[in-house]
Amino acid sequence: MKVKVQTLDAAAAGEVELNDAVFGVEPRTDILHRVVTWQLEKRRAPARATRERSDVARTGKKFGRQKGGGTARHGDRKAPVFIGGGKAHGARARTFGHDLNKKVRALGLKMALSSKAKDGSLIVLDNLDVAEGKTKALVAHLAKLNLNKALFIDGDAVNVSFAKASANIIGVDLLPAVGANVYDILKADSLVLTRAAVEKLEARFNG
Structure with a gap:
């Protein structure tokens, strides 16, 4: 041509x-x-996974009394309700490319x-x-x-x-x-x- x-x-x-x-x-x-x-x-770009409760490095020690403290009965500081705690239902790591x-x-x-x-x-x-x-x-x-x-x-x-x-x-x-x-x-x-x-x-x- x-x-x-x-x-x-x-x-x-x-x-x-x-x-x-x-x-x-x-x-x-x-x-x-x-x-x-x-x-x-x-x-x-691949999606970055967020850290959930099991991935956060915080103490697992029960920090308050079960009864009589006037607050909820939390077991540790890794719960999603705390600042610095794990993300509830966070994003999973994922790649989008294919061959x-x-x-x-x-x-x-x-x-x-x-x-x-x-x-x-x-x-x-x-x-x-x-x-x-x-x-x-x-x-x-x-x-x-x-x-x-x-x-x-x-x-x-x-x-x-x-x-x-x-x-x-x-x-x-x-x-x-x-x-x-x-x-x-x-x-x-x-x-x-x-x-x-x-x-x-x-x-x-x-x-």
Whole structure:
């Protein structure tokens, strides 16, 4: 599959041949759903268990008389009614993540890339160089490319000038090729890859 390469000024900069094994896979909703669910659950921190009555280190000695003291007949200070006592019906320790086969994860990423290529929201740029890292200059470039909510993926490392210029622009996200993931790709209206990103992504699957 051949795709036109542009510059940030929306000028033509040649063509690039996209590997059909990476950008030409037929998307499946069930695979994409599994990968996105796995990815979001991996972000969740485990729930911390609270200390219940049996977990609190306090004296178990009966601290008052059974009768005649004018108070309730407590046996120890670990009871939930006391400050510092155990929590009644506290939260249990719990992890939310689950495993997903590497082949399914890789297939999901291919399908996410292919879905953007299929619906025409994939753009390939020559590079992401922004003059002096100015936000105003980048806003003008995005207007020429007709981009609003877009995910930009670069090569080994993100372009420093682009990262500086896009820091305050809402809806513009930037990732290195190694950080490409299904959730961020599907969430963006447009996917913008550099030539270096295309090479890295194809090498990632062919390696």
